[in-house]
Amino acid sequence: MKKVVVIGTGVGGSAISAILSKNGFDVSVLERNKFAGGKTASYERDGFICDMGVHSSPSGEKGPIGIAAQMVGAEIKFLSTDPIAYFFIGEKTATIPLNLVSPTSLLKMVWLSDVKFKNLFGAMLLFLKILRKQGKKTFDKYQGVSFRDFFLKHSEDKGLYGFLEAFAVLMFVMPSSESCAAEFIKSFAPFARNKATGYPKGGYRQVPLSFLDVCKKNNGTVKLDEPVQKVRIEDGNVTGVETKNGFYPADIVVSNAGIRKTIEMTGEEHFTENYLKWASKLKDSYSAVTVKYALDYQPMTELVGLSIRKNYSFDKDIEQLNNGIIPKNLMLYITCPTAVDSGVAPKGKHLLLAGTPVPDGLSSEIIEGILDRIEEQMETLYPGLEDHIIWKHRTNLEYGNLMGGRGAAEAIGLAQSVGQTGKSKPNPRMPVKGLYIVGCDAGGIGVGTEQAADSAINVSNIIINEKR
16 A cells, blocks of 8 residues: 655645545645644634635536545535625626626626727627637647736727736736636636535535545544655655654655745755756745624625726736835625525624735735725725624735745745646656645646645546556
8 A cells, every 4th residue: 555645734635635545545644734724724713613715616516626525525515695796896886696607697797897888799709708618729829828918819998807807816816917818718617607606614624624534534644733844755766754753654745835845845956956947936826915804794695795996907906016005996805604604603693704915025014004905995895894893803924824835925826827837837746756746836727726626636646547
């Protein structure tokens, strides 16, 4: 029986531990934090179960998380609402049905975008182009094209661009001038067609916890507060990992800690100069900060909310923030977990979570100003909100770094940018025999946690096929 050590309990690490243990591997999972789940962990406070991030699952049970759960028998139940979302676009507001490809949804999105009359036909054609099933040839065509350039080839409507850029930023946490058009189409179209956007019952932590339960049921071990200090290599082969508590022998090590962190744990001497140079140039997604509210009333009945100004541009926000100016209206991604799951709060109480993307390198003063602006906007969007707060929790970049294990505060992981997707996506097999990467750095396609689950499915298949 092959021994496997999995480093990290994020969705990628926890899902691959479940799949490999289910397939007869002897799996040990080691987590540096005292809690499991990484960016998908949740914490308990005064009877509330609050996510550390701001999450929803675009494709729910029909997406990679649901597929991985079915593969191993993990108990993950997704809950949803219809309408699924409430959008605030400039001065306009509207509910959005769960079926994003319905004529009603498409017309609402075009109306919200404030598309100019002369551009209406082109706007509908663009939506249909994005939403219809595409072949490999089309994806290959757009691998080297940013989403912004892709859009400008089809339309010059500023309202529509701002609306679609908001989706791109939500999906990849980076400006559309950098994100890959092919990755956008591959990721957006399936969840729009699946009509299964949802939230896991019991909080987002149930995703990694359920996968880890499967691992343990299949004789795997899970150890928290057990940071890996070194991946040991002998004669070019993985032999195990070292922690503060000793040595764990392994034939295979799968790291959910990202490429650069894994190189650091392994030692640069085990990699070629070209590989190290390549890895040093990889770009991460941008970061995010959040404000979370525990409330004594229900602020919304939809799972998801989105607020952007008219003609939104994340590039303009970045420019202002880097110059020390906080935009008057930040893009806010909002979730209300209690709209679908009353069990994550005491009876009659609710959770409302809001986040906004930010570039790296901002001063703590600017970050605090951004958090203040989030609170100001939330009070505008939900008048009287301040009167119903039981407690609130503001999170900064240091908090984001605590959640993940990559040594950075990025919101997702490796950026899904031009030059880092498709054939240029990093190979999950690192150039050391028996060493693999799982999660959002390699091996998967999709949005956030779903990309991590997709990676777990694909990388586990590689390992199973190679080790037969």
